[in-house]
Amino acid sequence: MSDREPYIVAAVRTPVGRAPRGVLRHARPDDLLAHAIREAFARVPDLDPAETADVIAGCAMPEGPQGLNVARIAALLAGLPDSVPGYTVNRFCASGLQAVALAAEQIRAGAADVVVAAGTESMSQVPMMGHRPLFNPRVVAEGEHLGIAFGMGITAEKVAERWSVSREDQDAFALESHRRAVAAQDRGDYNGEIAPVRVRAHRPGGGGAVAIRETTIAADEGPRRDTSPEALAELRPAFAAHGSVTPGNSSQRSDGAAAVVVVSGERLQRLGIEPLARFAGFAVAGVPPEIMGIGPVEAMPLALRRAGVAAADVEWIELNEAFAAQSLAVIRELDLDPARVNPLGGAIALGHPLGATGAIRTATVVHGLRRTGGRYGVVTMCVGTGMGAAGVFETIGRTTEEVEWS
Numbered sequence: 001m002s003d004r005e006p007y008i009v010a011a012v013r014t015p016v017g018r019a020p021r022g023v024l025r026h027a028r029p030d031d032l033l034a035h036a037i038r039e040a041f042a043r044v045p046d047l048d049p050a051e052t053a054d055v056i057a058g059c060a061m062p063e064g065p066q067g068l069n070v071a072r073i074a075a076l077l078a079g080l081p082d083s084v085p086g087y088t089v090n091r092f093c094a095s096g097l098q099a100v101a102l103a104a105e106q107i108r109a110g111a112a113d114v115v116v117a118a119g120t121e122s123m124s125q126v127p128m129m130g131h132r133p134l135f136n137p138r139v140v141a142e143g144e145h146l147g148i149a150f151g152m153g154i155t156a157e158k159v160a161e162r163w164s165v166s167r168e169d170q171d172a173f174a175l176e177s178h179r180r181a182v183a184a185q186d187r188g189d190y191n192g193e194i195a196p197v198r199v200r201a202h203r204p205g206g207g208g209a210v211a212i213r214e215t216t217i218a219a220d221e222g223p224r225r226d227t228s229p230e231a232l233a234e235l236r237p238a239f240a241a242h243g244s245v246t247p248g249n250s251s252q253r254s255d256g257a258a259a260v261v262v263v264s265g266e267r268l269q270r271l272g273i274e275p276l277a278r279f280a281g282f283a284v285a286g287v288p289p290e291i292m293g294i295g296p297v298e299a300m301p302l303a304l305r306r307a308g309v310a311a312a313d314v315e316w317i318e319l320n321e322a323f324a325a326q327s328l329a330v331i332r333e334l335d336l337d338p339a340r341v342n343p344l345g346g347a348i349a350l351g352h353p354l355g356a357t358g359a360i361r362t363a364t365v366v367h368g369l370r371r372t373g374g375r376y377g378v379v380t381m382c383v384g385t386g387m388g389a390a391g392v393f394e395t396i397g398r399t400t401e402e403v404e405w406s
Helices: 029-042 070-077 095-108 137-142 152-162 167-187 229-234 265-271 289-307 324-334 354-372
Strands: 006-013 054-058 086-089 114-122 197-204 210-217 254-264 277-286 314-319 376-383 387-394
Touching: 006 029, 006 095, 006 265, 006 354, 029 070, 029 114, 029 254, 054 070, 054 095, 054 354, 070 086, 070 114, 086 095, 095 114, 095 254, 095 277, 095 354, 095 387, 114 354, 152 289, 152 324, 167 229, 167 324, 254 265, 254 354, 277 289, 277 354, 277 376, 289 324, 289 376, 289 387, 314 324, 314 354, 324 376, 354 376, 354 387
Parallel strands: 054 086, 054 114, 314 376
Antiparallel strands: 006 254, 006 277, 114 254, 197 210, 277 387, 376 387
């Protein structure tokens, strides 16, 4: 065990709520992130949060209630001392994964022994593309980079066309995502990574008073038990009149947060605990903006090469399901085993809170590997404006962990 290798000792996420009218619609994204940070440190009671060298939080639309450097604000709201700094990073959908990679880089460089990597996004409170998107006029006028201005749904349509992904295949993929997610919830597979959230709702009470109702949210809101091939087939294309991409085979807009505690090998040895995983490698790569969904095709092999891991040895792949069209194109292009891709369902069923998703999927892959006895896992996703990102995770030592979380 190297003193400067980065190890994950805690990975916690909130449940994911539907946006804009779901169970977390009134929960502030900085509060969700603070909750995830507190719960992550609660999983490592022998680690003093004051040792944290930095808090790095991903956010794709860092404005409004998730602006003003949400990483620093959430760190303070979580009860970390004033001495712990924080900064917010934006690589759109890969922001949360980028935060984990940046934390690992600090560890490897010898600049830190404890770093929190995280992500948060409320798509209920900050809309897709933010409140006032304003593209550079040259993007449209010159035309060379027009793909930057394409809506994500249009890029999915272009991927579906270029890689010949049929509407029927997209709907079947979406149905399987829901089926796997519902089965995972029934088995309790997500219980070890989710920190339930208390939410408050204000209702009219008797005599003109305001009644406050508190509810504990402990499960992802997105998976649908009533989804069927017939219901998916009835949905109209959402982005192109004669297209194949619909709301049913696209990821859900969502709210959620996650936090990952990363420590050096040296600090891990002094803690004397078993890590969840080692962060083994990371890569980002660019692709044409108009087919941004294909990004993992470039990023995943590069990350595996950097980590020294063969693709055949990867047992668990969290491929963010931005759209069924791009997910299927990536699976086919990389010749991935569908059984190893999103075994507990993906973003079509579970939701995609943009900048938080990479950290959320990190929690899923490391807990999943520990629970099933796997060794190598990957989190990978496409990124707006034409990028892909991938992170490689390796479990260390005892690789089967049967823990009942209350």
